[in-house]
Amino acid sequence: MNVAGKIALGLAGSVGALAAVAAIRTATYEAPGAGVGTGAEVHLAAAPPVDLQRAASHLAEAVSFRTISHQDASENDAAEWDRFHAWLTDTYPAAHAVMSREIVAGNTLVYTWPGNDPTRNPIVLLAHHDVVPVTPGTEPDWKHPPFAGVVADDAVWGRGTVDNKGSLIGLFEAIEALAASGFEPGRTVIIVSGHDEEAGGAGAAAAAQLLKSRNVQAEFVLDEGLLVVADFPLLGRPVALIGIAEKGYGTLRITAPAKGGHSSTPPPQTGVEVLAKALLAITSNPFPMRFEGPAADMVRTLAPDAAPAVRMAVANEWLFEPLLVRQIAATPAGAASLHTTIAPTMLRGSPKENVLPQDAAGWINYRIAPGHSAERVLQHATDATRGLGVDVEWVQPPYDPSPVSSITSDGYRVLAAAASNGGQLPVAPGLVNATTDSRYFATIADDVYRFQPLVLSLREIEMVHGTNEHLTLDNLRRMIEFYSQVIATAAR
Ligand SMILES: [Zn+2]
Structure with a gap:
């Protein structure tokens, strides 16, 4: 045998050994904390029935208030915030009967629904009520005017329906129904609605500071951030992604x-x-891009449901890390999550x-x-x-990435159970590439999660901050039921 032949045989031998090791690891691979984080063992409290048409008209009305955070804050119309706050009080009387309201930093709302057991840590739920402007000149591209508040084609249309008045209305519909049904929380429930999330979030920062000054240590904090991606590339089907950190x-x-x-x-x-x-x-x-952090946890968690090649690569990161990085980096969002x-x-x-x-x-x-x-x-x-x-x-003081929240906490399990839609959807942790108001709440909670139970395709996500932002009635129902279940379960 010539030298080249020997080398070839040697290589074949090592490749054979590698393949054997890789095959064994693939066969025995389990997602990190398999069984945890799916919420399968959580018994969710039932959500009160939803009056969807009524909720849709409420969201449509909410959209008509021009609580627009302009690049130059002097262009903001302060009266719109006052009018919106008064509307919220009038529209949700049962919620306002059980919760006390405080206003911080001018226009940020902090609601407290006191629990029966003051020894238990509260849960804190966030949804901002300012919106971004519509890019001048693009108004004619909207199917329905962005601030008209139109319900048509089984959807509510307008700026803020997804980001993030939809969440706020979802929360208030849930609380209104829970309060009217006689539900009394065991844990205190705190709702924070920032007035300037799209302009730096000074309101959320002040709210977090207020809670900190009262020594509030939250069981968990929930804000917007990730959602259910209808066409998640790794699986080619819907996946619920819960943000456990933001950049x-x-x-x-x-x-x-x-x-x-x-x-x-x-x-x-x-x-x-x-x-x-x-x-x-x-x-x-x-x-450099690295297969680590929440983005890697996401792929590891979903690997058991993915194609055999993905499962094999994840079970053998020591061998396939460059391949995994290349695959994930194929889209700008994927690439961004790795570095x-x-x-x-x-x-x-x-x-x-x-x-x-x-x-x-x-x-x-x-x-x-x-x-x-x-x-x-x-x-x-x-x-x-x-x-x-x-x-x-x-240019301004930068801020560091958030801490990474637990994927095995009780809070994560409840969110995963409610997000999985009765176990139908795979749930995975993920990284939020953008920023949210929740970044200020690391001072009062170890676990800060970022998730809206909306089902949107990667294409549909582009309407957020873009043209034709709308929330389907199906998604509105999901949102109300999700918040109801989360409050009724986590705070029972
Ligand atoms: Zn937002």
Whole structure:
């Protein structure tokens, strides 16, 4: 046998051994904490009956209040918040009879439904009531005007139906029905409705601070974040994803100082060129993607239901990690879940084409993965641009990623049971790439979850902050029943 032959045989031998090990591990693979996190063992309390038409007209009315968080807060119409709050009080009398209301930071609502047993930790449920503006010029693209509050084609149409007035109305419909049915919570139930989630969430921050000052330690906190993805790529069928962490956030401004002057007599390189080099130096050195954290937990949890190849890869991460990373990174959302993302978004040069810039600046928006920190992001940018003479600084104080919440807690089990729709849907933990009001509540709870029981396809998710935002009546019913079951079960 020649040398090449020996090597080939040796390789075949090792591949054979690897395959045998991989096959055994695949056959014996169990999801982390298999049996836990499905909520199969949770006995859910029954939800009171839902009057869907009435709930739909309530949501339609809620949409008609223009509680719009503009980029420039001075454009906000404060009276709309007052009118909305008064409407909420009038519309849900039973809920307002059992809950006390406080207002913090101007317009954020904090409701308390006291439990019979003050020794048990409260549950805290969040749903903000501000909405993003409709992009000027896109109004004619809407099937129904975005603030008209139209119920048509088995859906409620308008800005905020999904993000996030739908959740708030779902919560109030649930509480109204529970209160009217005579339900009395054992645990205290706290509802926080932020007034400025789309503009930084100062209201939620103040609410969390208020609860902290009262030494509230919540059993769990629930906010928006993830949902039921109808066409989840890994399984090709609906999967309920419960967010157990969210990414951190920060924007760096990179400034290249320059002398300015007439562009007919430029220096060897203008500020714009220095800035371009600095931006490329940063973006060409991305943070490596890793199969770890909540995104990896998601795939591990779903692997037993996935195709044999996925199961095999997950059972043998030591061998297939690069393959798993490549698969998940095939979509931008998947890629984002595996590392800290770097997105240059804004640029500034000189004010005129024949004027040299006196300084040139670029803004880079970062979404920081769990396990990473803002400090490491700044270090990365500083190291990458060393020697270019640029300034690197945070535009506003950044914040680090949230802690990662438990997937075996009682709270997670109740949410998973209610989300699984009677065990019909696979449930998995996941990472929220965006930010929510819930990030402020890590100070009062170990377990902060982010989930709305809506079923949306990946395509439909684009309507959130986009055109033709609407909530189907099926989804509205799911939402009301989910919140009813969660409150009646977790706080019974
Ligand atoms: Zn939202």
